[in-house]
Amino acid sequence: TDAGVEYTFIHDQTAEPEFVCPAFMVRYPDAAVCTWCGRGTQPNAANSECLNCQAGRAGDGRNCAECQAGTEPSADQGLCVPCPPDEFAAPGSSCGRCATGLAPLLDQSGCGCAPGYFGTNGTCLACPIGKYTSVLGSTSCMFCPAGESTIVEGASECEACNPGTY
Numbered sequence: 626t627d628a629g630v631e632y633t634f635i636h637d638q639t640a641e642p643e644f645v646c647p648a649f650m651v652r653y654p655d656a657a658v659c660t661w662c663g664r665g666t667q668p669n670a671a672n673s674e675c676l677n678c679q680a681g682r683a684g685d686g687r688n689c690a691e692c693q694a695g696t697e698p699s700a701d702q703g704l705c706v707p708c709p710p711d712e713f714a715a716p717g718s719s720c721g722r723c724a725t726g727l728a729p730l731l732d733q734s735g736c737g738c739a740p741g742y743f744g745t746n747g748t749c750l751a752c753p754i755g756k757y758t759s760v761l762g763s764t765s766c767m768f769c770p771a772g773e774s775t776i777v778e779g780a781s782e783c784e785a786c787n788p789g790t791y
Contacts, residue, residue: 646672649687662686664703678702681717691717695733708733728761737762740781751779 646659662675678689683698692705708720713729723736738749752766769783
């Protein structure tokens with residue numbers, strides 16, 4: 626072999642060069658040059674064509690990788706971009722909104738009960754009057770401290786009681 630060119634011996638024992646592309650490049654059939662794949666694609670196993678990244682994945686022309694939680698592929702699938710603050714995405718999926726009463730977790734990997742609500746497995750209930758939670762994804766509500774209360778269900782903070790009340 627010469628640098629970058631392999632030779633294949635055919636039945637008459639003469640050598641004809643066979644172009645072998647470097648890793649991460651492709652050579653289309655009947656082409657004499659190797660080409661880089663573009664953003665949002667990767668070479669197939671035979672390095673003979675560029676394939677689009679699958680849904681939930683982004684690629685730099687060399688490899689398509691699954692987008693992490695809280696991110697989704699850009700429009701050209703060239704990189705993973707963060708979800709908007711009010712949305713979430715599981716690994717390898719697109720961003721979306723949480724159901725009513727739920728809010729995105731801090732890492733935006735899923736949804737949990739919004740402040741003022743508590744529950745498990747996606748079922749959230751409003752904290753009753755006199756209780757609150759300021760924590761996203763809370764599984765319980767806390768009583769307000771002495772001298773404070775809530776006046777509505779689903780409170781995320783307590784308020785001072787009016788004079789003469791408790």
